[in-house]
Amino acid sequence: MTLLLALITGLFYAAGIYLLLRRSLVKVIFGIMFLGHAANMLIFSTGRLTKGAPAFVPEGAQALVEPFADPLPQALILTAIVIGFGLQAFAIVLFRRSFEELGTDDVDAMRTTDRIDGGES
Amino acid sequence: MNLLVALPILLPLVTALVMLPFRERPGVQRGLGLGASLAQAAVAVALLSRVYAGGILTLQAGGWAAPFGITLVADLLSAVMVAATALIGLTTSIYSLGSIDREQERFFFHPLMQLLLVGINGAFLTGDLFNLYVWFEVMLISSFVLLALGGSPRQLEGSVKYVTINLLSSAIFLSAVGILYGVAGTLNMADLSARLPMIEQRDLLSVVAVLLLVTFGVKAAIFPLFFWLPASYHTPPVAVSAIFAGLLTKVGVYAIMRVFTTVFTGPESEAIFRILLWIAPLTMVVGVLGAAAQYDLRKLLSFHIVSQIGYMLFAIAIQSPLAIAGGLFYIVHNIVAKTSLFYISGIVRHKSGAFQLKKIGGLYSTEPLLAALFLVSALALAGIPPLSGFWAKLMVIRAGLESGHYFVTAAALAVSLLTLFSMTKIWNEAFWKDDPGVVSSTDEAHGNGRTALLYLPVVMLCGVIVFFGLSFEPVYELSARAAGQLLDVESYRNAVLGGGL
Numbered sequence: 001m002t003l004l005l006a007l008i009t010g011l012f013y014a015a016g017i018y019l020l021l022r023r024s025l026v027k028v029i030f031g032i033m034f035l036g037h038a039a040n041m042l043i044f045s046t047g048r049l050t051k052g053a054p055a056f057v058p059e060g061a062q063a064l065v066e067p068f069a070d071p072l073p074q075a076l077i078l079t080a081i082v083i084g085f086g087l088q089a090f091a092i093v094l095f096r097r098s099f100e101e102l103g104t105d106d107v108d109a110m111r112t113t114d115r116i117d118g119g120e121s
Numbered sequence: 122m123n124l125l126v127a128l129p130i131l132l133p134l135v136t137a138l139v140m141l142p143f144r145e146r147p148g149v150q151r152g153l154g155l156g157a158s159l160a161q162a163a164v165a166v167a168l169l170s171r172v173y174a175g176g177i178l179t180l181q182a183g184g185w186a187a188p189f190g191i192t193l194v195a196d197l198l199s200a201v202m203v204a205a206t207a208l209i210g211l212t213t214s215i216y217s218l219g220s221i222d223r224e225q226e227r228f229f230f231h232p233l234m235q236l237l238l239v240g241i242n243g244a245f246l247t248g249d250l251f252n253l254y255v256w257f258e259v260m261l262i263s264s265f266v267l268l269a270l271g272g273s274p275r276q277l278e279g280s281v282k283y284v285t286i287n288l289l290s291s292a293i294f295l296s297a298v299g300i301l302y303g304v305a306g307t308l309n310m311a312d313l314s315a316r317l318p319m320i321e322q323r324d325l326l327s328v329v330a331v332l333l334l335v336t337f338g339v340k341a342a343i344f345p346l347f348f349w350l351p352a353s354y355h356t357p358p359v360a361v362s363a364i365f366a367g368l369l370t371k372v373g374v375y376a377i378m379r380v381f382t383t384v385f386t387g388p389e390s391e392a393i394f395r396i397l398l399w400i401a402p403l404t405m406v407v408g409v410l411g412a413a414a415q416y417d418l419r420k421l422l423s424f425h426i427v428s429q430i431g432y433m434l435f436a437i438a439i440q441s442p443l444a445i446a447g448g449l450f451y452i453v454h455n456i457v458a459k460t461s462l463f464y465i466s467g468i469v470r471h472k473s474g475a476f477q478l479k480k481i482g483g484l485y486s487t488e489p490l491l492a493a494l495f496l497v498s499a500l501a502l503a504g505i506p507p508l509s510g511f512w513a514k515l516m517v518i519r520a521g522l523e524s525g526h527y528f529v530t531a532a533a534l535a536v537s538l539l540t541l542f543s544m545t546k547i548w549n550e551a552f553w554k555d556d557p558g559v560v561s562s563t564d565e566a567h568g569n570g571r572t573a574l575l576y577l578p579v580v581m582l583c584g585v586i587v588f589f590g591l592s593f594e595p596v597y598e599l600s601a602r603a604a605g606q607l608l609d610v611e612s613y614r615n616a617v618l619g620g621g622l
Contacts, residue, residue: 020289025281032288039295046303073302076251080295083258087291090265091284097269098277113279113352116414 005045012038025095025105032091036084040077047073125171126180126193128164129203129242132157133210137235150231151218157235158211165200165207172200173599177606177616179248187617188309192248194617197603198449202245202375205456208585209367210238212578216464217360219574220471225270225358233270237263237364244372248617250301250308250384253376254294257340261287264369267361268353279353286349290339297332300325311617313384314610323388330389333380334396341373343434344404347427351411354426355419355476359467362419366426367460371452374433378448381437382607397438402532405431409539418466418476418551421543422459425502428540429455432533436517439524445604447516450596454501454509454589461498461582465491468575469551474560478547483556490576492552497583499544501590504537509589512597 012034019031047070055071057064099105136157143149172178172195182191195203213234221230240260247253265287269280302308304325305316320326335346342350350370354362377397381390408428415421433455436448466476472488473481485492501508504515514537521530589596606612 016292020285028285032285032292035289035292036295039292039299042296043299043302046299070306073299076298076302079251079255083255084291087258087262087265087288090262091288094265094269094277094280094284097272098274098281101272101274101277107281110278110281113275113282113356116416 001049001051002045005041005049009038009041009045012041023107025099025107028107029088029091029095033084033088036080036088040080040084043073043077043080047071123178123180123195125164125168126178126195126246127182129161129168129207129246130193130239132161132164133235133238133242137232137239140232140235141229144227144229147223147226147231150226154214154231154234155218158207158214161238162207162211165204168195169197169200169204172197173602177613179617187248188307188312191252192309192311192617193246194248194310194613195246196613196616197599197606198375198378199245201449201453201599201603202371203242205371205453206238206241206245206368208582209364209456209460210234212460212464212581213360213364215574216363216467216578219571220360220467221358228270230267230270233263233267234364237267239263241368241372245375248310250298250310250313250380254291254298257294257372258291260369260372261291264365268357268365270357270361273356276356279356282349283353286339290336293332294336297329297336300332301329304329309617310379310384311614314386315614315618317385317389318387326385326389327392330381330385330393334377334393337373337376337380338400339373340370341377341430341434342370342427343373343400343430344407344427347404347408347430350427351415351420351423354423355417359419359463359470363460363463363467366422366463367456370426370430371433371456374430374437374452377434378437378445378607382440382445383610383613386610394438394440397434398526398529401431401435401438402529403431404428404434405532405536409536409543412543413539413546416478416550418469418478418547419463420476421478421547422462422466425462425540425543426459428536429459429502431536432514432517435521435526435529435533439520439526440608441520441524442601442604442608443516443523444520445607446597446600447513447520449603449607450509450600451513451517454513454586457582457585457589458498458501458510461494461579461586462502464575464579464582465495465498468572468579471572471575473551473556478550480557480559481551482554483552485552494576494579494583495548495552497586498579499547501586503541503544505541507590509586511590512593516597516600 016031016034016038019027050067050069053068055068136153140150140153178195180193181187240256243256247256265284268283269276304320304322305313338346354365381393405428408424412421412424433448433451436444468491470476475481501510504510518530518533
């Protein structure tokens with residue numbers, strides 16, 4: 001299970017970076033999403049993976065009994081997923097709007113702000 | 122409970138929420154923004170004086186003791202940064218009254234500005250790495266919208282670059298935090314600093330340290346991660362690019378300073394400092410050379426932001442008490458001088474109709490006050506005595522010589538000269554030469570005619586620059602104490618972990 005998760009996480013990172021390096025804005029946004037998910041999976045697996053053992057302290061005991069998965073990373077991911085969702089939603093709207101305004105989704109064509117004359121005034 | 126520590130975050134947050142319903146009544150929003158900024162300045166001064174007198178203040182949210190709860194920590198470094206933020210927040214809210222148009226106000230300019238300050242102050246005050254990530258995101262999402270506000274094609278293009286690189290850096294930050302939690306089992310900074318020396322998996326810690334350096338490096342615009350900055354900072358309204366120029370990159374520098382002195386104390390941070398000793402001169406030189414080629418006023422100044430970051434990195438990399446004190450003072454001086462120069466660029470645009478230096482001229486005879494204010498800010502940036510930049514550079518360069526980094530120190534001195542060259546170029550083109558008459562007088566699109574509101578913040582900031590320069594003794598005292606406190610990790614740990622129980 002851990003091996004499978006490690007492979008999937010690695011695949012997500014690779015896919016994310018590959019898509020981020022493409023020229024089309026649509027692929028860039030997918031790349032960002034994959035990277036976000038990859039980071040979430042990574043955090044998820046740092047809390048250890050246990051099957052059918054919820055992190056509850058049994059009655060009468062003072063602490064968790066082995067084996068248990070650390071629940072904190074799962075809480076961290078929840079926060080990260082929410083934040084990532086908001087940012088990705090904004091990025092989609094922004095990319096769409098710039099596609100409409102600039103008339104292109106080719107990242108290589110977006111060079112006016114880099115040029116010395118920098119467009120208008 | 123030290124509620125004072127949370128106030129710099131709560132105050133702008135509440136203000137932003139109260140502002141939201143008043144979309145169609147900009148007068149109310151303006152008033153609230155100005156009032157909140159004044160209150161924020163008072164809070165920042167109170168916080169700074171309490172921390173100066175009584176040592177590190179902590180707040181454990183909800184009474185959950187560290188390292189389990191959400192911890193806010195105000196040591197002198199944080200308090201100074203919060204104070205600088207309050208100053209820039211106040212001047213920007215005045216400046217925006219005279220420069221932001223009705224349409225931008227309808228798209229929530231004022232609440233977004235407050236939310237930006239929430240994120241910045243949160244980043245300065247948090248005592249937890251995951252919360253640092255969250256505050257970064259709060260800051261980023263507001264800055265995304267502010268950058269795209271108005272939606273001109275150039276702004277959108279700049280925003281695409283800015284948003285993409287920042288989302289990438291967020292993903293890297295999150296991965297680093299995840300690995301660090303897996304290794305250390307905690308993300309509280311004080312707790313981490315106690316536990317990291319005992320960790321066996323040093324190679325994983327090195328990976329985390331480098332990932333964090335990349336993340337903060339993107340935010341701070343260090344070489345070679347700075348390309349997004351000159352591609353985006355010259356596109357939004359001047360009030361927005363001024364506050365970005367002053368504060369956002371410095372949040373990255375602060376994070377580098379905090380994480381690699383407080384959290385990482387062992388061989389990992391020494392390795393990072395060795396890398397920084399290479400990055401610092403490269404950042405200085407590449408930034409200043411990039412600026413030399415530019416003729417768009419704001420783009421030129423954007424490259425100088427990058428160049429100045431190099432000095433701060435150099436100070437951090439030396440790590441002697443004098444260097445840290447110098448670096449801290451450098452950050453504050455640079456926040457003030459850089460913001461002032463961006464405000465001035467807005468007034469130049471307002472008076473002459475363009476940012477392009479080749480199209481404008483003659484401002485020395487038509488706007489003598491502006492010329493004087495520009496001279497103060499520009500010479501401070503270049504490091505001419507008796508202004509603030511001189512002392513900042515003197516401390517950093519002296520620390521560089523004392524620690525034997527002659528090569529980087531020489532680069533720092535040479536870059537000072539080139540900075541002066543750039544500032545002279547602006548002076549010659551915009552102020553000294555005759556108006557070439559290409560642009561038809563003033564530009565109505567920028568500013569709404571209340572020129573006094575544009576001048577007032579610049580006068581305030583130039584006052585601060587001159588004050589820092591002339592009465593340097595107390596300022597030095599404060600920076601030296603802040604540096605001593607930052608390097609004394611033991612007392613930081615005790616304040617966070619000991620006091621909460």
